[in-house]
Amino acid sequence: MDSDDELVGALAGGRSGALGSLLERHGEAVLNFLYRLLRDRAAAEDLSQETFLRVYRHADRYVPGGGFRGWLFAIARNLALNHLRHRALEKRPDARPLKPSDPAEHAELQRAVEDAIDRIEEPFRSALVLCSIDGLSYEEAAVACDCSIKTLSSRLARARAQLRSLLAPFLPEER
Amino acid sequence: MISCSDRLEAMSAFLDGAPDADLEAHLASCPSCRRDLDALRQSDELLRAQPRLSWTPRLTAAVLAHARRRANGFWVLPVAAIVLMGITIVLARPRSVAPEPIAVDREALADHVRAVELLTAEDPPPDEEVLQLQVEHLGLRDAETRLHRSPVPEEIRNYLNQTQEVLSRDGRETKRFLVLRTEATDLAGRYRLPARSFHPSGRDTTSDVALFGIARIQLSSRRREEAVKTLQTLIEGHPDSRYVGTAHLELARHYLRNNDPIPALSHYSSVGECATPQVATEVKSAGDQAGTVIVGGRALAGMAPASLQTQIRNRAAFAWVRGREVTILGPKEHSRNLGDLPVSRVRYERGLAVLLVDKMEERDCARLTSQVRETLRVVR
Numbered sequence: 001m002d003s004d005d006e007l008v009g010a011l012a013g014g015r016s017g018a019l020g021s022l023l024e025r026h027g028e029a030v031l032n033f034l035y036r037l038l039r040d041r042a043a044a045e046d047l048s049q050e051t052f053l054r055v056y057r058h059a060d061r062y063v064p065g066g067g068f069r070g071w072l073f074a075i076a077r078n079l080a081l082n083h084l085r086h087r088a089l090e091k092r093p094d095a096r097p098l099k100p101s102d103p104a105e106h107a108e109l110q111r112a113v114e115d116a117i118d119r120i121e122e123p124f125r126s127a128l129v130l131c132s133i134d135g136l137s138y139e140e141a142a143v144a145c146d147c148s149i150k151t152l153s154s155r156l157a158r159a160r161a162q163l164r165s166l167l168a169p170f171l172p173e174e175r
Numbered sequence: 176m177i178s179c180s181d182r183l184e185a186m187s188a189f190l191d192g193a194p195d196a197d198l199e200a201h202l203a204s205c206p207s208c209r210r211d212l213d214a215l216r217q218s219d220e221l222l223r224a225q226p227r228l229s230w231t232p233r234l235t236a237a238v239l240a241h242a243r244r245r246a247n248g249f250w251v252l253p254v255a256a257i258v259l260m261g262i263t264i265v266l267a268r269p270r271s272v273a274p275e276p277i278a279v280d281r282e283a284l285a286d287h288v289r290a291v292e293l294l295t296a297e298d299p300p301p302d303e304e305v306l307q308l309q310v311e312h313l314g315l316r317d318a319e320t321r322l323h324r325s326p327v328p329e330e331i332r333n334y335l336n337q338t339q340e341v342l343s344r345d346g347r348e349t350k351r352f353l354v355l356r357t358e359a360t361d362l363a364g365r366y367r368l369p370a371r372s373f374h375p376s377g378r379d380t381t382s383d384v385a386l387f388g389i390a391r392i393q394l395s396s397r398r399r400e401e402a403v404k405t406l407q408t409l410i411e412g413h414p415d416s417r418y419v420g421t422a423h424l425e426l427a428r429h430y431l432r433n434n435d436p437i438p439a440l441s442h443y444s445s446v447g448e449c450a451t452p453q454v455a456t457e458v459k460s461a462g463d464q465a466g467t468v469i470v471g472g473r474a475l476a477g478m479a480p481a482s483l484q485t486q487i488r489n490r491a492a493f494a495w496v497r498g499r500e501v502t503i504l505g506p507k508e509h510s511r512n513l514g515d516l517p518v519s520r521v522r523y524e525r526g527l528a529v530l531l532v533d534k535m536e537e538r539d540c541a542r543l544t545s546q547v548r549e550t551l552r553v554v555r
Contacts, residue, residue, distance in 0.1 A: 016239075016242055016243065019238065019239060019242055020235065020239060023230070023234075023235045023238055023239075024230075024235070027230035027234065027235065028227065028228070028229060028230035031228050031230050031234070032227050032228050035228055041228065044228070045234060048230075048234065049234060049237055049238050049241070052238045053238060053241055053242060056238075056242045109221070110225065110226070113221050113222060113225055114225070117222070128222070131191065132219050132222050132223065133222055133223060133225070138191075153184060153187070153188060154184055156187055157183045157184040157186070157187035157188075158183075160183075160187050160190075160215050160218070160219065161183055161215075163218045163219075163222065164211075164214045164215055164218045167218045167221060168214070170221065171214055171217050171218065
């Protein structure tokens, strides 16, 4: 299987077929990252498409070295932050939670978790979503957030502390 | 010496697998930090347990199509999903518009107008290109959002008028017709223009599909009272239509928004296959408004999806033992399963059975809980 670097190299060389492999490999992660930042499914779908089109358009700017995911999520994050700046002028769309994987008894909890993510400010939210949900390494997430690894680690810790406070009512009782 | 409160970052890194002998030693002797670490770990687990969106073949196809077009020198914006519903085109004078001083995005509008010029040209492009142009419109989400609160621009009215001309000329359900109609409807709704019906020749406007489409447009244009009438017409005129469940759901939500829970519950009881966990949450909210505990009649009759039944059974048992009022959501016959329970009386209100349960002594609770469970087991 081709590595991400090889696929981006193929794109830069004009072989657009490599885009399909990148979509298959990273499409869902980017889509969900954007959804967690925007909490707007339609916008997340639009921006995830735009993210990959930018990868396609700017493949020649990518410097191989195993940092593709960081680069990819940096593009997605920049698009999301731009979108959020525009949306700040407007009433945000209804934030309906995603259909839960389990039935109704989890709906309240799911809503609470989504609300909690929503209440964590940028840039802490990006750090949390990238590392805790999408499983990026600190190095990759630092590239995506355009900061040092030390800063990323600090942001992640603060985000986790805030998440813990927000979800405290849903965590098991302390013994 | 590092204090407990300064160990947050170390605990976060530890959660991600970073070895930290110092922290481990501290954890062994500090129950407070152990609890903190557990709480961090549990909240992380809740985060990861969230449902995820799926990347669909539609999205892949859209990206690849755009990439191909870009490679060929075309500039095409992302594809938006196009859902076709309804047959009414809303075009008319602008109603009151908020005079928000938000700048109109002339560049975005220019794209709209350019597309209309192409669409209304004597020799319009083939269907696929028309579709792509319209898709480009729908992709201009940001620009349209910014336009939303500004005065209805002349360009938009011109666009809608030109669209109507195209529709009048075609008058049939070509792909181009459907796409144009959808976009015109979307734009008119977005700018809150009052509706003027447009019916292409020969179209049956009383079919269930048409009524449902009209109602959706009325809802999106925030003409809720008109939508209520249309939905009621649909339900009464087409009782077997596949849209009836959704129509009941829309009506239920309308009444719930208006703080009128009893008719809302009545409609919720008829949503049929549209019953989802989200609906269950809304029903609970309606029950709270009405000061009653809602029990799904369909569940009691063994008709609801199994996934909903546990929650509903628990809620019923809770309500009964606490002596609260219980409303059976569903037709009267669904309440027959409660015949063995010691309810003080049953009244029926607009099609719903409402049971009144007396408060009871503690010693009776265990007996009744067991009786409830047994009954529910039988019902199940």
